[in-house]
Structures are given as C-alpha cells and as structure tokens.
Amino acid sequence: MRPGGTVLTAPEDLRDGGPDPRGPESFGGFVARAARSGRLVVQPRMGFSDPARMRTGLAATRSAAAVTVGTLTIDSYTRVGDHAAARTAVAEGARLNGYPITAHSAERTRAVLDGIAGPAFPVQVRHGSSRPGAIVRALAAAGLHATEGGPVSYCLPYGRTPLAESVENWARACELLAELVPAPGLPHLESFGGCMLGQLCPPGLLVALSLLEALFFTRHGIRSVSLSFAQQTDPAQDAEAVRALHRLAAEFLPPDTDRHVVLYTYMGVYPRTERGATLLLEASARLAVEAGAQRLIVKTAAEAHRIPTVRENLRALETAAAAADLAARARPRAPIVPDPAADGGGDTAVYREARAFVEAVLDLGDNLGRALRTAFARGVLDVPYCLHPDNAGRSRSFLDSAGRLRWAETGGMPVPPDTAPDGAPTPLTSDGLLAALYSVATRYDTPAPGGRILSAAPSPS
Secondary structure, three states: OOOOOOOOOOHHHOOOOOOOOOOOOOHHHHHHHHHHOOOOEEEOOOOOOOHHHHHHHHHHHHHOOOOEOEEEEOOHHHHOOOHHHHHHHHHHOOOOOOOOOOOOOHHHHHHHHOOOOEOOEOEEEEOOOOOOHHHHHHHHHOOOOEEEEOOOOOOOOOOOOOHHHHHHHHHHHHHHHHHHOOOOOOOEEEEOHHHOOOOOOOHHHHHHHHHHHHHHHHHOOOOEEEEEEEOOOOHHHHHHHHHHHHHHHHHHOOOOOEEEEEEEOOOOOOOOOHHHHHHHHHHHHHHHHHHOOOEEEOOOOOOOOOOOOHHHHHHHHHHHHHHHHHHHHOOOOOOOOOOOOOOOOOOOHHHHHHHHHHHHHHOOOOOHHHHHHHHHHHOOOOOOOOOOOOOOOOOEEEEOOOOOEEEEEOOOOOOOOOEOOOOOEOOOOHHHHHHHHHHHHHHHHOOOOOOOOOOOOOOOO
C-alpha cells in the first residue's frame, strides 16, 4: 500500500498505450515508462552465490510494493578475473559474496531467471571488474542485456590494473555486448563514474566522469546508457549534480541515445542506527524525485554492520518507494522526466565545473579512450584520495561550513581551488578529513531535538 491507503501498482502495469521504440526487453525502456508514469524505479545491490537463494532474492524484489528492477551482483573472484577460484568455490559449496556468473552454466543462470526476469522485471548484472569480457559473455548467454561499470570507474577505485589496460578491456566489452545481445533486446550500460570512492569527491568531477564514460560507451556501439551520481553531503549540491548530468547528457551524447540518470543512496560511512539509516535512505529517495533521477540504488539499515538479508533489502526498497511517492505527490507535475535545460535557474557551479572537465578531456583528441588516459597522466582528471598508480594524487577536497564539497587543492585540473576569504588556500587537516568522512553518519545518527536532521557540517580545520 502507498501512504494514504492507495495501492502501489506493480511493474506489470507499466504500459502507456504504445510500443516502446527501444523494444519490449529494454532496461532503459522500462525505466523510461516508469518515469513517464511518475514512478521512481528502485533497485537493490543483491548477490548470492547459491542459485536457489539468488532466485529467491530476485523473486522477492519483483514482488515488492514498489517499481523495481533486479540485480545480480557478482562475487569478488569473478570480479578480479579469477574464474578458476570461483569454479572451485562453487564445486566445494563455499559461500561467496556474490553470484559467480562465469562459474555457473548459462543453463543454471537461465533457470535462476526463468519466470522472474523479463520485460516487466529487467535484471542488471553488477560486478566491479576492469576485465569484464567474460562477465559480458556469461550474462548475454543467460539472456540478460544490462550491466554497469566503466573504464575509469571500475579501474581506479578497485585495484592496480593499469588504466590503459582497463580502457582497452572496456572498449572490447562494449562492442561485445552490442554484438551478443540480439534484437529486440537493447544492451544497456550504466556508468559508475558518479560514484568514485563513494564520498569526498566534489560533484563536478563525478558528473564529468559519468558523462565521459557514457560517451565512451556510445562510441563503442552502445545506444542505451545511464549516468550515475552518488548522494553526498548537501542536498542542494546533489540536486545541482543530477540536473547537470541531465543537461550535459543532452548536450554531448548522440541525440538518439536512450538515457536516464541513476542516483545511489549515500555510499560513504553509513549511519549505525536503524533510524539514522532509514532517514538517510528516505532523503535519497526524495532527492531522486526532486532532482529528476529516474532510478535509485538503495542501501539497507544493515549496511554499517554486515551484508543485508533478502528481507532487509525488501524493506529498503519499499521504504524508498514510499518516500519517493510522497515526494512525487508534492511535485507540480507527475512524470519524472526533467527538462535537460533545467538547472535551478542558470549555469550552476556544478554544471560549470563538470563542463570544464568534459571539454578539457575532449580537447585532448578524438579517441576518447586515449584522451582519458592522457587526462589522468597529466592530472587534468585527478580523483582526491585515490591511491591508484595512474591517478596523479594531487587533488584534495574539504567540506565547507554549509556542508558542500569543495576543492582544497586541484593540481593540474582545469578548475581553481576554493580559497579562504583572505585568498589563502583552504587548509585541510587530518582531523578535518576524519570529521568529513563521518559527517553524514553522525548527522543522521544524532538528529536534533524534535527529529530534525542537523545540517551543519564540520569545519575543514
């Protein structure tokens, strides 16, 4: 039931009177139909090594009182390309931290999906791999069409694979996915670029990385993409980022590209109390609706302690859906289909900064893969606090007194650092870094009297 007693209709009801040009089995088409109906699609991060348990999780996700898509999150062995270890674990009945799609046969994975996945409930494979070729082959053999990642976002945070190697791997994977998914399926790729390291990266860089990866996908044969952004420390700044993604996608992606924006519930240090975690999840759902994201990746109240159960995932999906429904009712128009030019009344700071990054990379050459490598080699793109050898490591961020993420140091990037009122560089201390890392968890775990969420951010010093 929806708040107020009305029924939250099931995904099967997402029909709007005409054929979808993306085809009946399109992941992007499903999300677009939901958005036109004014509904936010919610999605868990769910993966179990046991096929029976994985099927139970997918069935529960589909039956939730929400508009949902399913997830097959892949295990760590498969993610790093150790397929032999994944097969050994399956043979020995070991429990892994995800679904080993390359170790299970295509027939077994099809059996997991049979009668559950389909046009009314698309399923996405999530994996974290800088070597995704085998995963793409396995998901396509099982009849799936959607996955996510990217040459930068699934390289820099996750290991030491050289960026040049990841770029080549992802170019081949895009082309392979486009080749292996037959019509009427339309392969879909989501950029993870808006989620680099989960927190403390000013949003202009995240928006630019997500846009650049989506553009990379289209140049390698993918016609349906989603652009990501992870909820951060300030709702107004986050809303600017989501709107900037829409606007930049309209400006830079090929006009016939099917696209939408996906928001991630906060990925940094999570509240430890159930109440705090629930409040943060609800805030992310409201942000998604108010800023115009069409899909939300949820987190559960158990995130700070352990891997969540199917029941906890289900509760998170329904909580987010209820919060989104309330937020949608307060909007002047129902459909979650934002105007790409709507940016809050002008060129926002996030939009201007993101566009500066995008243009600086595109100025490095027509070959986008090579331009990305050059950008990181020269420090034109530089993710703060990222330890990968191919990241320059000269950028630093901080939280200002209003809770917005800003640049303390920018190295060789095409944006200036933020300075103190006297024009001096903004200091960043170890205490300030720790306070910033825990700021969101602390704010939601210790609300002010009356249940209000404290909005003040810690000082950078």
